[in-house]
Amino acid sequence: MKIYIGSDHAGFELKSKLIAYLKEKGHEVEDKGAFKLDPEDDYPDFIKLVAEAVSKDPENSRGIVIGGSGQGEAIEANRFKHVRAEVYYGGSPDSGLETVKLARQDNDSNVLSLGARLISEEEAKKAVEIFLSTPFGGGRHQRRIEKLDL
Numbered sequence: 001m002k003i004y005i006g007s008d009h010a011g012f013e014l015k016s017k018l019i020a021y022l023k024e025k026g027h028e029v030e031d032k033g034a035f036k037l038d039p040e041d042d043y044p045d046f047i048k049l050v051a052e053a054v055s056k057d058p059e060n061s062r063g064i065v066i067g068g069s070g071q072g073e074a075i076e077a078n079r080f081k082h083v084r085a086e087v088y089y090g091g092s093p094d095s096g097l098e099t100v101k102l103a104r105q106d107n108d109s110n111v112l113s114l115g116a117r118l119i120s121e122e123e124a125k126k127a128v129e130i131f132l133s134t135p136f137g138g139g140r141h142q143r144r145i146e147k148l149d150l
Helices: 009-024 043-056 071-077 093-107 121-133 140-148
Strands: 002-007 028-031 061-067 085-088 111-115
Touching: 002 009, 002 043, 009 028, 009 061, 009 121, 043 061, 043 071, 043 111, 061 071, 061 121, 071 085, 071 111, 085 093, 085 121, 093 121, 093 140, 111 121
Parallel strands: 002 028, 002 061, 061 111, 085 111
Antiparallel strands: none
16 A cells, blocks of 8 residues: 655654654655745645545555644545545544544545644554554445545
8 A cells, every 4th residue: 555645844844754654664655745844835735746646546545644733634635536534633542543543444534634733743653553554344334435425
């Protein structure tokens, strides 16, 4: 599975750390930018590249997008057909990470949006691990996924 990753300036540092982490775990990662720290950049410029890539091959790829809160990044990513972005910006250790698991199980989420200003590097790594390792449950949830792509 190929993992596309992108961020604006707010997620730039965390993105670099996650790329190294993912490669260390043996994942194929493609960085869609930003490639330099620029406080004036705009998240849609990079997030759309991740979402476009995932939308072309949603069965064999995943995306990770990173911004200040993760909210705008998820909004941008969800504009693309076959993309189902979920947001993780922390919370209690159980309930926050449980939402990542449920979004994969029930919604076949294929893009994880992280709020870099709200979580630690370790929290981000835990969320990424859950996002990448949790399978879609299928069954009655498949019907709902199909309705999203009408």
